[in-house]
Amino acid sequence: MLYRVVFVSEMIGATGRDVQSVAEILGASERNNRRDEISSAMMFHEGEAAQMAEGARGDLDRLLARLSRDPRHRNIRILEDRPVMQRRMQDSARLCALTDIQARDILYGRRLSDLSCAGLEKLLSCEHVKMAA
Incomplete structure (x- = not known):
């Protein structure tokens, strides 16, 4: 079951918060998730991560056990865990990224942890994010 x-x-x-740390996280996630047949999307914003x-x-x-032991993460809060x-x-x-303008227009000053699960799913699905031409 999925x-x-x-x-x-x-x-x-x-x-x-910097390109090198994001690249390292994305590379490790790509290797681990490919091995474990996990698909994922993540976003970093103002000291928080959403996935x-x-x-x-x-x-x-x-995956959750690995992240709970990872010293780069603190206060992991599961918003949803369900079969699909x-x-x-x-x-x-x-990796989903927001420009400063997109963050202002989408988040309205809220933190990622302030969003509802549905809001985060939509954001991580890039339904809100408009790509620059």
Whole structure:
């Protein structure tokens, strides 16, 4: 059976705030998720990370256990953990990013952890995000 987990966490230090740390996280996520057949999307914003991951129950449990031991994360809060009929995402690790203008227009000064689960799912599915031409 396929499951979807949506969660937010606080990032420690410069993690998720500079290109190098984001590239390292994305690379590790790509390797681990491809191995575990997990599809995911993540976003970093003002010291927080939001992620939506889909896969088998055991694989998602291992992902969450790894993240709970990762010193770059703190206060992981699961907003949703439920079975789903099909994947919403196909990428093993997709990074969603907002420009400052998009963050202003979409978040209205809120933090990622202030959003509802439905709001985060929509954001991580890039339904709100308009790509520059």
